[in-house]
Amino acid sequence: MTLGLFGEEDEDRSTRNTGRLGGLLRSLMAGIPWSESAEEEELLELPVPRGAAVLIHNANGRSNIVGEERENIEIRAHKSSRAESKAAAQSMIDEMKLHNRWSGDHLELDVDIPKKWNRHGRVNLSIRIPTDMRVEVTSANGRMCLEGIRGTVRARSSNGSVSVRDVIGDVQVITANAKVRCSNTCGRLVARSSNGKIELGDHCGSVDASTSNGMIRAALKEISREGVRLATSNGRIILELPEEANGDVDIRVENGVIRNSRELSGENVASGGHVRGRLGRGGPPIKLRTSNGTVSVR
Numbered sequence: 001m002t003l004g005l006f007g008e009e010d011e012d013r014s015t016r017n018t019g020r021l022g023g024l025l026r027s028l029m030a031g032i033p034w035s036e037s038a039e040e041e042e043l044l045e046l047p048v049p050r051g052a053a054v055l056i057h058n059a060n061g062r063s064n065i066v067g068e069e070r071e072n073i074e075i076r077a078h079k080s081s082r083a084e085s086k087a088a089a090q091s092m093i094d095e096m097k098l099h100n101r102w103s104g105d106h107l108e109l110d111v112d113i114p115k116k117w118n119r120h121g122r123v124n125l126s127i128r129i130p131t132d133m134r135v136e137v138t139s140a141n142g143r144m145c146l147e148g149i150r151g152t153v154r155a156r157s158s159n160g161s162v163s164v165r166d167v168i169g170d171v172q173v174i175t176a177n178a179k180v181r182c183s184n185t186c187g188r189l190v191a192r193s194s195n196g197k198i199e200l201g202d203h204c205g206s207v208d209a210s211t212s213n214g215m216i217r218a219a220l221k222e223i224s225r226e227g228v229r230l231a232t233s234n235g236r237i238i239l240e241l242p243e244e245a246n247g248d249v250d251i252r253v254e255n256g257v258i259r260n261s262r263e264l265s266g267e268n269v270a271s272g273g274h275v276r277g278r279l280g281r282g283g284p285p286i287k288l289r290t291s292n293g294t295v296s297v298r
Contacts, residue, residue: 035082035083035084035085036082036083036084036085036086036088036089037080037081037082037083037089038080038081038083038086038089038090038092038093039078039079039080039081039093040078040079040093041076041077041078041079042076042077042079042098043074043075043076043077044074044075044076044077044098044100045072045073045074045075046072046073046075046100046107047072047073048071048072048073048129048130048133049102049105049106049107050105051104051105051106051134052130052132052133052134052151053105053106053107053133053134053135053136054073054106054107054108054109054127054129054133054134054135054136055103055106055107055108055109055136055137056108056109056125056127056135056136056137056138057108057109057110057111057137057138057139058111058123058125058137058138058139058142059111059113059139059140059141059142060111060113060121060122060123060139060140060141060142061111061122061123061124061125061139061141061142062124062125062142062143062144062145062160063124063125063127063137063139063142063143063144063145064124064125064126064127064144064145064146065125065127065128065129065135065137065144065145065146065147065149066126066127066128066129066146066147066148067128067129067130067131067132067133067147067148067149067150067151068128068129068130068131068148069130069131070128070129070130071130073107073127073128073129073130074127074128075098075109075125075126075127076125076126076127077098077111077123077124077125078123078124078125078126079093079096079121079122079123080093080121080122080123080124081093081096081119081120081121081122082119082120082121083118083119083120084118084119088119089119092114092116092119092121093121095114096111096112096113096114096121096123097111097112098110098111098112098123099111099112106134109125109127111123111125122142124142129149131148131149131150131151132150132151133149133151134151134152134153134169135149135151135152135153135154136153136154136155137154137155137156138155138156138157139156139157139158139160140157140158140159140160141158141159141160142157142160143157143160143161143162143163144157144160144161144162144163145162145163145164145165146162146163146164146165146167147163147164147165147166147167148166148167149166149167149168149169150167150168150169151169152169152170152171153167153169153170153171153172154171154172154173155172155173155174156173156174156175157174157175157176157178158175158176158177159176159177159178160175160178161175161178161179161180161181161196162175162178162179162180162181163181163182164181164182164183164185165182165183165184165185166183166184166185167182167184167185167186167187168185168186168187169186169187170187170188170189170190171185171187171188171189171190171191172190172191173190173191173192174191174192174193175192175193175194175196176193176194176195177193177194177195177196178193178195178196179193179196179197179198179199179214180192180193180196180197180198180199180209181198181199181200182199182200182201182203183199183200183201183202183203184201184202184203185200185202185203185204185205186203186204186205187204187205188205188206188208188224188226189203189205189206189207189208189209190208190209191207191208191209191210192209192210192211193210193211193212193214194211194212194213195211195212195213195214196211196213196214197211197214197215197216197217197235198211198214198215198216198217198218199216199217199218200216200217200218200219200220201218201219202219202221203218203219203220203221204220204221204222204224205222205223205224205226206223206224206225206226206227206228206284207220207227207228207229207230208226208229209229209230209231210229210230210231210232211231211232211233211235212232212233212234213232213233213234213235214232214234214235215232215235215236215237215238215293216230216231216232216235216236216237216238217236217237217238217240218230218238218239218240219240220239220240220241220242220245221242222242223241223242223245223246223247223284223286224284225283225284226284227247227248227284227285227286227287228247228284228285228286228287228288229285229287230287230288230289231287231288231289231290232289232290232291232293233290233291233292234290234291234292234293235290235292235293236290236293236294236295236296237288237289237290237293237294237295237296238296238298239286239288239295239296239297239298240298241262241279241286241297241298244280245262245279245280246279246280246281246282246283246284247278247279247280247282247283247284247285247286248276248277248278248279248282248283248284248285248286249262249264249275249276249277249278249279249286249288249297250275250276250285250286250287250288251274251275251276251287251288251289251295251297252273252274252288252289252290253273253274253289253290253291253293253294253295254273254290254291254292255273255291255292255293256273256290256292256293256294256295257294257295258273258275258294258295259294259295259296259297260275260296260297261296261297261298262279262297262298263279264276264277264278264279265277265278266278266282
């Protein structure tokens with residue numbers, strides 16, 4: 001009987017200690033930055049501007065822009081926040097704003113997220129537009145994806161990859177520390193990255209791509225008269241040309257190897273890290289440059 005009483009007292013004492021420990025942990029966790037979260041989704045529908053152009057700025061968050069057969073612009077903004085408490089996280093959600101304003105003949109969308117050291121906010125955008133619109137999107141920290149557009153596309157990101165696919169129109173992509181990937185595009189394509197690889201697939205038109213540290217791979221279905229220019233400081237270059245291709249080839253490598261599987265004619269120079277010659281009937285310039293890496297032409 002006595003043993004039973006001691007057992008019950010020990011169990012009660014253990015329960016009290018566990019409760020005190022849980023309370024202590026909760027008190028210690030209270031107020032820690034980013035310990036609580038909140039989410040909310042906002043839907044917005046806007047008319048198409050007269051100039052059929054939209055400018056989007058989303059500093060922190062993904063931006064997906066899709067062109068489709070429609071007569072208006074649909075914007076879904078998924079807001080998320082982390083803060084020191086549930087109330088603070090929800091308060092930050094309430095302070096996040098999606099501003100839209102008409103400037104001349106185009107629409108400007110701007111995501112406003114309050115900056116506080118102990119709180120973190122993010123807005124992911126999903127935007128559906130008519131296919132024939134012109135699009136310009138910028139981001140500091142967030143991936144971007146654009147597809148199904150039949151107009152000019154411009155994308156600029158500091159720390160976030162950019163993907164462009166199924167676009168007919170001139171494309172300009174600039175990133176600082178991220179990858180660029182374009183596929184099934186047609187027009188004048190310009191791609192820049194400081195620290196990231198560039199991948200271009202099934203492109204018709206001219207290409208001007210360069211990166212400081214990263215590989216460049218380009219597969220072309222057709223070359224326009226402006227030709228092809230690929231350059232990297234530290235990385236490989238792989239160029240896949242259509243079977244019937246014409247151009248004036250000029251390849252230079254400082255520390256690396258040149259592998260050319262295409263027959264060149266005319267002023268064919270092959271010495272050290274330099275290959276030059278005419279491909280087919282010649283014409284559009286095909287210039288490939290790397291300081292440290294291999295260049296392959298297929």
